[in-house]
Amino acid sequence: MARNRTNAISPARGEDFAEWYQQAIKMAGMAEQSAVRGCMVIKPWGYAFWENIQRSLDAMLKASGHSNAYFPLFIPKSFLEKEAKHVEGFAKECAVVTHHRLEPGPDGGLVPAGELEEPLIVRPTSETIIGDTYAKWVQSYRDLPILLNQWGNVVRWELRTRLFLRTSEFLWQEGHTVHETSGEAWEETRKILGIYARLAEEYLAVPIIAGVKTSGQRFPGAVETMCIEAMMQDRKALQAGTSHYMGQNFARASGIVYQSREGKEEYAWTTSWGVSTRLVGAAVMTHGDDDGVVMPPRLAPAHAAILPIFRDAAERETVLAYANALAESIRRLGSPWNEGKLLAVVDSRDMNAGEKGWEWVRKGVPIRIEIGPRDIAKDAVFAARRDRPPREKYSQAREEFLASLPATLKEMQDGLFARAKAFLDAHCREIDDYGDFRRFFTPANPEKPEIHGGFALGHWCGNQACEDRAAEELSVTIRCIPLDREEAGRGKCVVCGGDSKGRVPFAKAY
Numbered sequence: 001m002a003r004n005r006t007n008a009i010s011p012a013r014g015e016d017f018a019e020w021y022q023q024a025i026k027m028a029g030m031a032e033q034s035a036v037r038g039c040m041v042i043k044p045w046g047y048a049f050w051e052n053i054q055r056s057l058d059a060m061l062k063a064s065g066h067s068n069a070y071f072p073l074f075i076p077k078s079f080l081e082k083e084a085k086h087v088e089g090f091a092k093e094c095a096v097v098t099h100h101r102l103e104p105g106p107d108g109g110l111v112p113a114g115e116l117e118e119p120l121i122v123r124p125t126s127e128t129i130i131g132d133t134y135a136k137w138v139q140s141y142r143d144l145p146i147l148l149n150q151w152g153n154v155v156r157w158e159l160r161t162r163l164f165l166r167t168s169e170f171l172w173q174e175g176h177t178v179h180e181t182s183g184e185a186w187e188e189t190r191k192i193l194g195i196y197a198r199l200a201e202e203y204l205a206v207p208i209i210a211g212v213k214t215s216g217q218r219f220p221g222a223v224e225t226m227c228i229e230a231m232m233q234d235r236k237a238l239q240a241g242t243s244h245y246m247g248q249n250f251a252r253a254s255g256i257v258y259q260s261r262e263g264k265e266e267y268a269w270t271t272s273w274g275v276s277t278r279l280v281g282a283a284v285m286t287h288g289d290d291d292g293v294v295m296p297p298r299l300a301p302a303h304a305a306i307l308p309i310f311r312d313a314a315e316r317e318t319v320l321a322y323a324n325a326l327a328e329s330i331r332r333l334g335s336p337w338n339e340g341k342l343l344a345v346v347d348s349r350d351m352n353a354g355e356k357g358w359e360w361v362r363k364g365v366p367i368r369i370e371i372g373p374r375d376i377a378k379d380a381v382f383a384a385r386r387d388r389p390p391r392e393k394y395s396q397a398r399e400e401f402l403a404s405l406p407a408t409l410k411e412m413q414d415g416l417f418a419r420a421k422a423f424l425d426a427h428c429r430e431i432d433d434y435g436d437f438r439r440f441f442t443p444a445n446p447e448k449p450e451i452h453g454g455f456a457l458g459h460w461c462g463n464q465a466c467e468d469r470a471a472e473e474l475s476v477t478i479r480c481i482p483l484d485r486e487e488a489g490r491g492k493c494v495v496c497g498g499d500s501k502g503r504v505p506f507a508k509a510y
């Protein structure tokens, strides 16, 4: 089947990127739609990738002094009402629990009964419930800082969903910290952004632009939202992580008050920050090709897939023994990032070898190794790298292959980042004229828009009105105000011609 096609999945990215993405996820066995509208089932290959993301980030958070804790899934409605902007931001997408019991109905079904006195909201984010808890924990400056993180799920009712990118329920981590001073809370906000940037670039091999959100794009209730933005292969932006400086807003709303060193009652300073299973989608849309998913080796659920090839039972035994021994040798190799061992799986399923090979191509396993009687006779492996065309394979003496595998994986990881960085740079364009700006974001075929645009680096005067105009006319937003914005010098706003301190990336976004 796959042999007769040019690519292992269809359509190609250039034909229909959105559909290519769905197919890539599906054919890799990473996730699928569930029977519950808007909610996905994360399958083992997708979940193992998420677990590796989780494990890496968790280690970085712990190394920087944070601990994990867990807070309730439900939030009393009154809690959510405490911070006006916060309510406004999330009210439209809340799942609300109003009853606590089911009773047999008149026609044999079940009907909700036992109405709750106060409805509960399935958390869209946990600032309010955690704030309420912190108010009880914090009495004095001696109780600060509180540096906690929670791994969990949240629900934001979405009507238009896409696997990993936008689903009603998703997995994430949310950090919530409390500090004695504004300066410390700011330092925390920036520190976390730095950790997210490292996670994206060094682990996921996804290059990012770090910055601060404009007021229009800020988290509801935050004083400032910092973010990392990545460019997908359809040249749209994807917000990959956010870190919010809350000032004293949530401390006021939740009553987080402490007695200062001078003996005065003060509101504390808080932050919150999160990344989600969206990162899985970001990696797929950054590295995937027309043959499917390409896993960044550092976080791949397996580094090598060994595919035994045999004709009969006698060959089977010899080949499997050799394949299992090879897998064991790979498992003993340390990873090139000095974090654990390499992982190899032997795929001994009884199915067509060609089909099996293509399946691993679509899954994006970094290295595929075919082992047949001829390879065994030479004590060699027949291998293929996922960052090269699927039919490009090489034979290598087993010992030599094993000795070079960690370096090969490192080279692949660095190569993926370099390729993605070159793509980002190639599609960032300085634009100074609104006509050019409009053309940049206008597809040649509006019926079936081709991949177009990118990040337009335009000057911006700082007025919300100019961002709103770009959003209304071209569906583009300012993705962030880059941290190094002012280095390149002043200019004139691409929308209104007003004075600007520096360029910002405008883009269509997920």
Ligand SMILES: [Zn+2]
Pocket (backbone or CB within 6 Å): 460, 461, 462, 463, 466, 493, 494, 495, 496, 497, 498
């Ligand atoms: Zn302007």
